[in-house]
Amino acid sequence: MMVDILERSACREVLSDSRWRPREELRPIRRDLDPFTDITSVSRPMVIRFGEVLLMMSEAPSTWFHDLLTRISELGDLEENWDSYGARPVRPECAVMAVRFLLSYVDRDTPAPSVVPTNRGGIQLEWHRAGADLEIQIESPGRMEVFFEDERAGQEEFTLTSNLERLVPLLKRLSRTD
Amino acid sequence: MWRRVPPKCFIYDENKQSWRPSSAVFDDHPDGSPMSVVLAQEALDAGRNAESILRGHEGFGLVCFTAGLAREQKQGIVRKPLPEEPAHAEVFGKKTKGVRRAFSKMCGWVVPPPAVH
Numbered sequence: 001m002m003v004d005i006l007e008r009s010a011c012r013e014v015l016s017d018s019r020w021r022p023r024e025e026l027r028p029i030r031r032d033l034d035p036f037t038d039i040t041s042v043s044r045p046m047v048i049r050f051g052e053v054l055l056m057m058s059e060a061p062s063t064w065f066h067d068l069l070t071r072i073s074e075l076g077d078l079e080e081n082w083d084s085y086g087a088r089p090v091r092p093e094c095a096v097m098a099v100r101f102l103l104s105y106v107d108r109d110t111p112a113p114s115v116v117p118t119n120r121g122g123i124q125l126e127w128h129r130a131g132a133d134l135e136i137q138i139e140s141p142g143r144m145e146v147f148f149e150d151e152r153a154g155q156e157e158f159t160l161t162s163n164l165e166r167l168v169p170l171l172k173r174l175s176r177t178d
Numbered sequence: 179m180w181r182r183v184p185p186k187c188f189i190y191d192e193n194k195q196s197w198r199p200s201s202a203v204f205d206d207h208p209d210g211s212p213m214s215v216v217l218a219q220e221a222l223d224a225g226r227n228a229e230s231i232l233r234g235h236e237g238f239g240l241v242c243f244t245a246g247l248a249r250e251q252k253q254g255i256v257r258k259p260l261p262e263e264p265a266h267a268e269v270f271g272k273k274t275k276g277v278r279r280a281f282s283k284m285c286g287w288v289v290p291p292p293a294v295h
Contacts, residue, residue, distance in 0.1 A: 075186070083184040084235050085214050086207050114189040116200040124202045129192035135201060135275070147275045151193075157275060 002058040003100045005050075005092050048099075051076030053092045055099065064108045071115040072098055078117055087119035093141040098123045101136070101144070105167060111174055130176045136167070146170075179215040179245065179255070179267065180228065180288060185237040188291055199241055199285065201278035212268035217257070218242060218288075220265040228288045239291030247284050251277045 046060035048069050053076070061069070075090040082089070098115070102125070106112075113125040113136075122139035131152070137145040142161055148170050149155040160166065183199045190197050206213050216231055232238050248255055253271035260266045271277070 078186075083187070083203075084182050084238070086209065087184075088208050114200065116187055116189065116202050118202045119205055120208045124200060126189060126200060128189065128194070131193060133193070133279075135279075137202075137275075145275070147279070 001061070001100075001103055002056075003096050003103070004056050005053050005096060048073045049076065050092050050095050051089070055092065055096060057099070057103075061103060062108070065103070065106075068102055068106075068112060068115070069099065072123070075115065075117050075123065082117070083119055085119065087117070088121040090117045090123060091121045094122045094138045097138050097141050097144075098125060101125075101138075101164065105164065105171060109175060110171055127174045130174055132170075132173050134170050134174055179248070179269070180218050180221070180231055180240055180242050181213070181215050181285075182232065182235060183239040183241055183291060184235075185291065185293065188239060188293075194283075197290070199239075199282050201275065201282040203241075204278040204281035205273050212256075212270035213273065215255075215267050215269055216263060217265045217267050224265065226265075232289060237292060239287060240289040241285040242288045243281055243285040247281070251280050253277065 044060050046057045047054045048057070049055075050073055072095050076092070076095065078087075078089055080089055081087060102113075111127055111129055113127050116124040116126060118124055118137065118139065120139055122137060124135060124137045126135040127133070131150065133147070133149045135147045137147075139145070144160045144164070145157075146160060146167065147155070147157045150173065158166070181203070183203050187200050187203050188197050189200050204213060218228075221227075221231065228240055232240055245255055248269055248271075251271070253269050255267055255269055257267050
């Protein structure tokens, strides 16, 4: 799924697909789809507002993902000095990277992360559960700083610039309930 | 020392079953200047209370940590009074991920944010 910055807009709604394509252009619904998929938005692009820009997704994600998108969208409303210590607004490019990562590696069975702005204009995704901590800091497009700590296995810290597969076992670890 | 925690920067730690600030709260200023704090005792001696530090910052919380914790994390503290904050100080030293996480886990709430009261 493609995610890109679309345009500057005064759009006030957080989630909207009705402005992008009218319903009569929907393609036929596939019968082999997961029954929990939001079938009203299958194969339709979706836009979310991020401050004064729109982030366009080539396909609307399932409805269970919308809460995460809303939380990311809200970070776009943070203005200069939002933390009272001179923080910079969150950059749309970092929001795009966060959305792309979550769409690719998080499904409905993955615990939802906390979505936190950083004072340098980035986004930090973090999980603290099942005896483990995972923090993924996105300060620029194409670069993630990762910190993982497991009560039993210790800690690791690394940077990812392309292949994110190293995160898969860490996310699985967070889903454990033992 | 006191530091303000803005909305959207406190997280629920299921491992600790409590709300705490994200490690992202404890970084240096984007322009490179050291992390700002308020010297709690100095503020109290001047007749101020913790709530006064949050005046004009709706939805924020306030956390405290000791100078001892800062030193354990190889940080130094220097007074730097400002016209708008006479009890202002800076915590200098490299803010590695480990340092920021230590502050976020070891600090305590002085004024919890309204959302997690």
